[in-house]
Amino acid sequence: MAGNSSRRGATRKAGSKKGAQAGSGGQGRQALEGRGPTPKATERPYHPAAKRAAAADRRAVAGTRRSGGAPDARSSRSAGGSRGTKGVSATHEIVSGRNSVVEALRAGIPVSTVYYATRIEVDDRTREILAAVTDRGLPLLEVSKPELDRLTDGAVHQGVAIQVPPYTYREPEDLLDAAAEAGTAPLVVALDGVTDPRNLGAVLRSAGAFAAHGVLLPERRSAGVTASAWKVSAGAAARVPVARATNLVRALQAYRAAGCFVVGLDGGGDTDVSALPFATDGLVLVVGSEGKGLSRLVRDTCDAIVSIPIASAVESLNAGVAAGIALYEVSRQRRDA
DSSP states (O other), X not given: OTTOTTSTTSSOOTTOSOOOOTTGGGTTHHHHTOOOSOOOGXXXXXXXXXXXXXXXXXXXXXXXXXXXXXXXXXXXXXXXXXXXXXXXXXXXXXXXXXXXHHHHHHTTOOOSEEEEETTOOOOXXXXXXXXXXXXXXXXXXXXXXXXXHHHTTTOOOTTEEEEEOOOOOBOHHHHHHHHHHHTSOOEEEEEESOOOHHHHHHHHHHHHHTTOOEEEEESSSSOOSOHHHHHHHTTGGGTSOEEEESXXXXXXXXXXXXXXXXXXXXXXXXXXXXXXXXXXSSEEEEEEBTTTBSOHHHHHHOSEEEEOOOOTTSOOOOHHHHHHHHHHHHHHHHHHO
């Protein structure tokens, strides 16, 4: 009942009421200032991302100790941290597959780390890989198959992968220097608008098979030598130099000024590939994209346009197949000359 002072809690004990405090205007100011920006996930020890990074560092240190090398924490984090895009990062490249790894080691490509799956089926290629690791003192990490799947972004790795620096591109004139050192007429494959790295890998494989002196790419709107290209090339990326040109048309004109002929591959050509002209001379084969073919400016720069006859039911061939056919014809004519 209202006003009942005998009810429990109805009256306040004497001296229990808090009175005004002197200088209370500044109290709580520190709480209002906040704690600053939130730390990164990897800087918070309790966060899963920090725990994953710490575990990766521990595995890297343990693995490099087993292989006798010196640990590289920065490289280990970049390889064992969060998933990248198809094995590409600003600081390293993951190359997977036994043939690709063997060819890279044979070519003396700088290798930061070799990843080797536990309980892998051993063959001649894996023995060669382990021998190269021992001879060169490369860091060797033995990892589980799920971990290797994650490192290679699900690519077919056959139980082995390596971490290598980003691909170093050559200058266009370096390809002519390679031909001069070999004492043969230059043979270069230029790609116009080919954006699929798997097509680039197939072109590299054909270029290596038919002794081309290199592949020329434009810097823009073109595939680069990524892990996908390495994989499809079956190691040819370690043996066939790749150059980049700021402007493809100007680079082709410079090749012409150096005495090379430029022949484009396009469905609308007026010459059959079996009669490919200038095959025994210095030659630049230009392959366009599967959908659009050669661009107008590149087409106008060519000395001849060659086409590959195909069945009408098939719209076009991909860049790797077209380059392989044309390179075989060049190789045949040079062999018979």
